[in-house]
Amino acid sequence: MNDQVAIQGLHHVTAIAGDPQRNVRFYTEILGLRLVKRTVNFDDPGTYHLYYGDSHGRPGTLLTFFPWPQARPGRVGAGQVAATAFTIPVSALDYWQGRLRAHGISVERIAPRFGEEEVVLSFQDPDGLELELVAHPRAEERPGWPEGPIPPEYALRGLHAVTMLEAIAEPTLRFLVEGMGFRLVQEEGDRVRLAVGAGGPGAWVDLRVDPRMSRGRVAVGTVHHVAWRVRNEAEQGAWRTRLQALGLYVTPVMDRKYFRSIYFREPGGVLFEIATDPPGFTVDEAPERLGTGLMLPPWLEPLRAEIEAALPPLMISTI
Ligand code: ZN
Numbered sequence: 001m002n003d004q005v006a007i008q009g010l011h012h013v014t015a016i017a018g019d020p021q022r023n024v025r026f027y028t029e030i031l032g033l034r035l036v037k038r039t040v041n042f043d044d045p046g047t048y049h050l051y052y053g054d055s056h057g058r059p060g061t062l063l064t065f066f067p068w069p070q071a072r073p074g075r076v077g078a079g080q081v082a083a084t085a086f087t088i089p090v091s092a093l094d095y096w097q098g099r100l101r102a103h104g105i106s107v108e109r110i111a112p113r114f115g116e117e118e119v120v121l122s123f124q125d126p127d128g129l130e131l132e133l134v135a136h137p138r139a140e141e142r143p144g145w146p147e148g149p150i151p152p153e154y155a156l157r158g159l160h161a162v163t164m165l166e167a168i169a170e171p172t173l174r175f176l177v178e179g180m181g182f183r184l185v186q187e188e189g190d191r192v193r194l195a196v197g198a199g200g201p202g203a204w205v206d207l208r209v210d211p212r213m214s215r216g217r218v219a220v221g222t223v224h225h226v227a228w229r230v231r232n233e234a235e236q237g238a239w240r241t242r243l244q245a246l247g248l249y250v251t252p253v254m255d256r257k258y259f260r261s262i263y264f265r266e267p268g269g270v271l272f273e274i275a276t277d278p279p280g281f282t283v284d285e286a287p288e289r290l291g292t293g294l295m296l297p298p299w300l301e302p303l304r305a306e307i308e309a310a311l312p313p314l315m316i317s318t319i
Contacts, residue, residue, distance in 0.1 A: 009203030077216025079269025128221030
């Protein structure tokens with residue numbers, strides 16, 4: 001794939017939560033992300049879709065959730081994302097370890113990865129979703145949210161990488177490299193790191209292989225899909241054609257209001273999305289108002305009263 005249409009890195013990661021209120025509290029008050037959009041799952045408007053990110057919800061900073069309060073817990077296994085990582089500055093490591101512990105969260109500082117380059121704090125959100133904060137020298141390339149609840153010098157700097165778990169490496173590895181333009185950059189133990197676009201924090205995927213691992217189950221506390229960035233709809237169209245030529249089933253382009261999306265599965269089973277950078281989260285709310293209203297796409301607006309009545313109430317602290 002030529003550089004003109006190269007994938008730029010992670011756009012967002014979407015996971016399943018249980019109680020939406022608990023989810024909002026954890027990600028805004030403890031992790032200090034900004035709730036940049038409160039909407040519904042366009043494919044299931046009885047469910048919220050909550051987007052967290054940096055000050056503007058820039059692609060590459062977004063973790064989003066479908067809260068399914070009645071659903072059972074999922075299980076991480078082969079063909080799934082095993083951990084979602086955010087970048088933090090190296091100077092923020094002790095701050096975050098202390099902060100998470102002070103909130104009663106069990107956090108583990110695991111052995112540095114890739115030599116001494118990455119120090120990782122590993123913990124779970126209230127639904128059991130595996131998260132990591134990775135202290136990295138390149139964290140300063142992206143800004144923290146200056147108005148957030150965390151001192152900006154310690155704030156999360158966007159997605160770092162996702163770790164995919166597979167029972168067999170080869171089909172996924174080959175697809176990422178030959179099909180999607182990733183390149184192998186590091187290898188350590190059972191972990192292989194691939195980069196895309198310019199590489200670096202936010203443009204990495206780690207592959208972990210465990211042949212004994214059975215398939216997982218996507219439900220509460222697990223990742224639903226991983227979205228990769230392209231710059232515009234023309235590039236997305238080129239990817240759709242290319243992926244179909246490789247024999248994959250790729251969905252038609254879907255209007256997600258804040259971006260356009262296509263979906264397909266990588267050979268190991270992880271659901272992938274390719275999402276456009278534009279138009280972004282300020283398309284229907286001013287930057288200073290992001291996340292304050294329940295926003296609906298035009299085709300669901302006529303059903304607003306029914307949708308609002310069916311959704312569980314949500315208290316949003318406006319920071
Ligand atoms: Zn998505």
